[in-house]
Amino acid sequence: MGQQPGQGRFISLEGIDGAGKSSHLDAIEQRLTATGREVVRTREPGGTPLAESLRALVLNAPMDPLTESLLVFAARRDHVVQVIQPALARGAVVLCDRFTDATFAYQGAGRGFDLDVLQTLERWVQQQEAGAALLQPELTLWFDVAPEVAAERLAGARLPDRFEAQPAEFFRRVRDGYARRAAQEPDRFARIDGGVRREAVWAQVEAALQERGWLN
Numbered sequence: 001m002g003q004q005p006g007q008g009r010f011i012s013l014e015g016i017d018g019a020g021k022s023s024h025l026d027a028i029e030q031r032l033t034a035t036g037r038e039v040v041r042t043r044e045p046g047g048t049p050l051a052e053s054l055r056a057l058v059l060n061a062p063m064d065p066l067t068e069s070l071l072v073f074a075a076r077r078d079h080v081v082q083v084i085q086p087a088l089a090r091g092a093v094v095l096c097d098r099f100t101d102a103t104f105a106y107q108g109a110g111r112g113f114d115l116d117v118l119q120t121l122e123r124w125v126q127q128q129e130a131g132a133a134l135l136q137p138e139l140t141l142w143f144d145v146a147p148e149v150a151a152e153r154l155a156g157a158r159l160p161d162r163f164e165a166q167p168a169e170f171f172r173r174v175r176d177g178y179a180r181r182a183a184q185e186p187d188r189f190a191r192i193d194g195g196v197r198r199e200a201v202w203a204q205v206e207a208a209l210q211e212r213g214w215l216n
């Protein structure tokens with residue numbers, strides 16, 4: 001389980017490109033804000049000026065998988081230190097569009113980069129001190145959709161970045177990567193079937209939050 005400093009609550013959203021997670025962010029933010037809590041909505045890579053600069057590079061500049069992994073974790077470190085930890089410490093709800101599961105899914109499963117190295121970086125970036133629990137989301141809403149469906153949704157939407165431009169096979173591996181992370185931490189992950197109509201997707205998101213007693 002994720003470590004929750006203060007009374008904060010850390011929620012992440014994950015899924016392959018085109019899974020539809022972004023279209024529910026506004027509604028999630030509104031529902032959580034309606035409970036009277038401060039909600040900090042943020043994203044990865046990104047969430048601070050430094051991390052947003054790294055995001056532009058990661059999404060657009062050609063680089064090898066090690067460089068890519070180091071940059072997403074460098075961005076994450078800055079984000080954790082500057083935004084996430086302070087927000088959790090003051091009791092806010094952090095609503096984060098992607099976190100470390102994306103690195104295991106995209107750089108690990110998708111690019112085939114060494115999972116042991118990723119685990120080491122995860123520890124460096126998300127562990128406060130030796131022996132302490134890793135900072136992880138308390139809930140990860142995993143929008144799961146078949147790569148073919150996601151590709152259809154993305155088609156013609158805008159100029160694809162380095163990830164969106166990948167072939168269907170890449171997204172099959174990324175999806176498998178998410179499935180493995182979910183199997184390792186079934187209590188943290190809520191799998192949302194993203195292949196159904198929008199209202200039915202929303203109902204699953206609401207149920208996941210309701211189940212935990214996080215809505216009014």
Ligand code: TYD
Pocket residue numbers: 017022044045072097098099100102103104106107163164
């Ligand atoms: P995304 O979250 O889909 O934002 P947008 O909706 O604006 O496209 O884009 C971020 C991309 O970065 C996405 O393709 C996944 C990728 N990514 C990684 O490869 N590794 C990571 O650790 C993170 C956080 C994201």
